[in-house]
Amino acid sequence: MHILISNSSKEPIYNQITEQIKGLVLSGELKAGDVLPSMRQLAKDLHISVITTKRAYEELEREGFIFSVVGKGSFVSEQNNEMILEQKRKAIEEQLLAAIQNSKEIGLELTELQELLTLLYKEDT
């Protein structure tokens, strides 16, 4: 399990942790039933405070990505991947709609927008 924390990022650290663990669950790297490091162990390994990892785990728990058993630790929950992917798809659609709106305002043609999208998509990898 890899988690990278950026101290210069605007994102709060607990958020960086939750987003990365969600990513690991969605990509299948973390599977249902997998055990997560203890909050204290993770804090030590990442050189951050326990209360930060605690908050991250609490958020993950609230969103249903993990569950905790007292005295045993935290585990990855059974995921309803369809629903999560559907949510993502919806978010993408909305963002694309905004981009199309903006394009129309300045008269950007569909082909030009497609080119831009292709360019950006490739650049990001």
Next chain:
Amino acid sequence: MENVIELNNVTKSFKGFELKDLSISVKKGFVTGFIGGNGVGKSTTIKLIMNLLRPDSGEVSLFGMNYREHEKEIKQRIGFVFDNNILYENITLSEMKRIIKPAYKNWDDTIFQHYVNLFELPLKKQIKTFSKGMLMKASLTFALSHHAELIIMDEPTSGLDPIFRRELLDILHDIMQDGEKTIFFSTHITTDLDRIADYITFIHNGQHIFTKEHYKIEEDYAIVKGETNLLDRDTEREFIGIRRSNYGFEALTMNRQRTQNIFGNTVILEKPTLEDIMLYTKKGNDNYVESYS
């Protein structure tokens, strides 16, 4: 959550200085960083917690007990690390151990030896030949060798090089693994707190300003930058302290959301460091004390 240290309405005055109605609590299982400028009452507070000073009024309790009836019991459960050297200079570390060991019921030679090895401390050399870093390591070794539940440190990282400061933070993380121990330490090196502190307790001029979860600070506080013409008698009240220059102003707010609502996109909001908060609080206190509520 259980409090290991509780100060309730503690007042202590000296000539020219006063701790005013100080109420602080330190939570079990977490690291609390204690910050504030020079001479604002940090060491006095630590001395009150250690029963080296007694409050003029108010209550100090540790593990839910008071010093009047339970001093011995409380002291057994605390490990104390001083910034300056309280170890006798003309004796060796193993002689020092012979003096300290009988004072503690739960003294553990295995742990003592573990840290002596880890820190590569010489047992047979006189303590006066120790460097500042070695003295700190020796002091920490004694504090950790009797299964203390509460570690109190006064400026443990001052005067130490960055490498040892990192090592120390790793050791503190190790101590915290079982969730049963509590650490309370004062420091000027606020970047160390980013790596370990769960709670920050901030005092200024003998008064408790806040105790907050570390991440909460950047949610509440923000550095605000904008054009000077945005400031007037009303908007200035939003800020704890303001710095003006020919190019604009920079200020600290303790209500990030409200400031955002008032100024919108006309200002830039940034994450404050603990140093920013200390600086602007001092500035603000010099100008208008009533801004705290």
